[in-house]
Amino acid sequence: MKNRNLARLIVVAIVLGIALGGLLHAQLDAESAKTVAGYLGLVTDVFLRLIKMVIAPLVLATLIAGVASMSDSGAVGRIGFKAITWFLLASIVSLSIGLVLANLFQPGVGLNLVHLETVSATQVGLNTGGFNLPTFLTHVFPRSIIEAMGNNEVLQIVVFSLFFGSALAFVKGRGKSSIMEMLEELAQVMFRITDYVMFIAPLAVFAAIAATITVHGLGMVGSFGKLIVQFYLGLALLWALIAGVAFLALGQRAKRLLRLMREPVLLAFSTASSEAAYPKTIAALDTFGSPKRINSFVLPLGYSFNLDGSMMYQAFIVLFIAQAYNIDMSFSHQIMVLLTLLVISKGTAGVARGSLVVLAAGLPMIGLPEAGLLLVLAVDPILDMGRTATNVLGCGVAAAVIGDGADGDPEVEPVGTQQPA
Template structure:
């Protein structure tokens, strides 16, 4: 009876709020106080629904709504909540490097052989480059159709700044892949460098005699299990961290920012949706992906990526989610961290949009060949930036300068980049989750019968189960 009441109350309050906002949008006749009351009544309804469901994904989505409401109604409170989102991101970042090291080393030395590692490597890179190239051309097609940059008047002044950057040479990009000091790589969150070190370490461990190899393999197995449990503990803080991130975003930018540069935003969101439907969905159908279970598994990591604008924040949970639906840990541990440097579908599509937008806004005509050359350059220089919120904007600035494009259109994008970052980061995470399943299927190691329902249906524990 209680659960029925919660569902009815939630649906009723959401319907009321939607109706009032529609009337206000069309006729502008609804008093602000009534909108405020209906908005928070709907929030109460969502909270009641969350108390009934008690899943982390549900609470993360509810926290997004609560955070947006707090940021809209009390901007200063929303801005002050940034500390909670930063604390959550810091906790997540402590997980990433030890988790990648332990799972990769154990996956290579404990299960696979050198031939399988090489096989997974070329298959992953082939898949990554094909899919990101498709993303690049979809982005170019979308911006050339919408022409979102046409007719923009250069602003008189700009108050926001970007870091100074210099264009990267091919040697800079190659050298950046390799670690010079593993402690430095871990401290600076260089995911690809940690992956390279872990792969070589795992291969070296295979060559060590069994007697000396076994203790290290057991250690990395225990460490990977512990880091997944560590992730579970940190995830109890996810609704607070995610809600705080959304409150800060809306608090310092306002909901009105959705109106500004709507055409560019709409172009990005529509092209990302098209990419999901035209690329991800056919791939899923071709490989026989259990789509319903996959969507259920990726809901939480994608929600975290959307709110925090950091793929790195979603990585531990995304790895666990893919393992929970039947992808072997050794494949998850190899494909997903590598994908964070080579499989940035959302970022690639965004960069193709943004680079041509800059040229359109500046009134500079680029031929199709010039557009492709610039976007391929951006795609190469952006390898390894997925974990850093808005790093792609800095990459865009450096590449634009090397192609003789002005900087001021990039400052215009800066105003709404956080909203664009949410979408592209979510697609990055979704694409890497799908890549893990594709490689598992290609290796004939995907086991849908190994579904871990406990991981898939992670619930908020009852109070009596919490430590005192």
């Protein structure tokens, strides 16, 4: 299926999903709506399972091959340093935009809520029990690569791949290694499987949108319209900033990159899953001409640490909750919020509903009631779509810009040496 046709079909699926969901919500009672949405959700669940089936072997194959191709270990260090620097700066900028816009728009002002009830994270379906620094640090390192792949623990797969790739580079330096050929062939097989899975992507998108609207209805957009519009204006500003950085770094080639990123971004938006967009993001970067070894190294790290949309969401919602409860937050308090979110958000790699978990863990730290989570749970599916699409766009641009900056590195193949897929 050609990329342009798939993108168009996804847009059509979104429109049809909204129409069907609105119709079902109007005709069904609450219990029946949940039942029908559950059946619709089966299609999306199957699609996401098939995508997750591809991700672990794809990350493993591409990342090991990429690291092994950098025979100079210093090249890995230089690229890793550039990536971490980018991720840190991007996180600070995204958090800052969220804080500035929340102060400007004042989305929670006027709600005048009183903090009487006590609501814990577990009461709203969020598990923060293992959300602490020691647990995160030990969780980064896999006990078994089989277990890591079985659970789609991308960060653990990255750690194993770094070790394996470095060892393979040493062995390869002593003579020809057939493992590299096997890894490259495995990656190509995974891309082909992705093409097969993508045939049902429009159907999965249709089902996902229809299921959400069937349960919540279009009315939730009206009830939380102010918050949704202001949040998406913030995302638009963040997108403009990301695109601006791409043009500064890549020149007019940024137009082609953004055009290629359209399909994975649409997939991420409509399914609210960055995993669903991962194979297509890798393919888009390869088609753009970004070095494969850079893509396979930077993108998995970005999926764990470079979550631009989630960063902005967390800062924006924290101030929304404070305003809703009439809790005044001074400038110094907001700086503390920024630093707190900057640190704890890096522990959400592989955590289900990571952005909400960060909020659940962070609200008590900064003196805000956890009951504020109830304000955003109903509308979170709509916000999640936007922040997930932004995460994917940010990761794709980061990989392309870092890959372009590697042109002068003798250990990295230059941009543009690959043939479009």
